[in-house]
Amino acid sequence: GENVEQHPSTLSVQEGDSAVIKCTYSDSASNYFPWYKQELGKRPQLIIDIRSNVGEKKDQRIAVTLNKTAKHFSLHITETQPEDSAVYFCAATSGGSYIPTFGRGTSLIVHP
């Protein structure tokens, strides 16, 4: 089955800095890669996703890049703000299954 590794487990940045979270996956058939943000005590919410036919996708301060050859994808947050503080999860879904495999999460802390 699919295996997703996510790094780092904790990321601390100053407000205004950029943050990058990386995930690697094992199944070359995976073709859908969503990112979820979970604020403390709340539900995970989709913030951006990318499909295997695209290399990069942007939405304001958030971007995701995908390298299919190396089987890794990354979340980039620019001009971080304190409200970006949360746990971020990556996931990968194989083309043969609709069940996503999640990474273990990254706790992002943005210091004012």
Add this chain to the structure above:
Amino acid sequence: DGGITQSPKYLFRKEGQNVTLSCEQNLNHDAMYWYRQDPGQGLRLIYYSQIVNDFQKGDIAEGYSVSREKKESFPLTVTSAQKNPTAFYLCASSYPGGGQPQHFGDGTRLSIL
């Protein structure tokens, strides 16, 4: 925002007791899922269902049971066989097929008395 509702928000279980967590969605999604979340463990899949009256075990199904009698509802029972039930439980739903984002409920926090 509505969409997927979990109840109760907090639940306490006595030893030897079965407890049931509710999950209801009005998104017309065919697929529904239950995850267990422990600190540093990410989201681990307990059970999932693609369609009414059908469900499959996930990675950590032991000690849990589910039913899917209605499209809108996917309750999870934590049985007395689950010896370490203390966790945050999340229900999710999605359209069927690969490449679909999941919509999550607000979760239920289960603790042992």
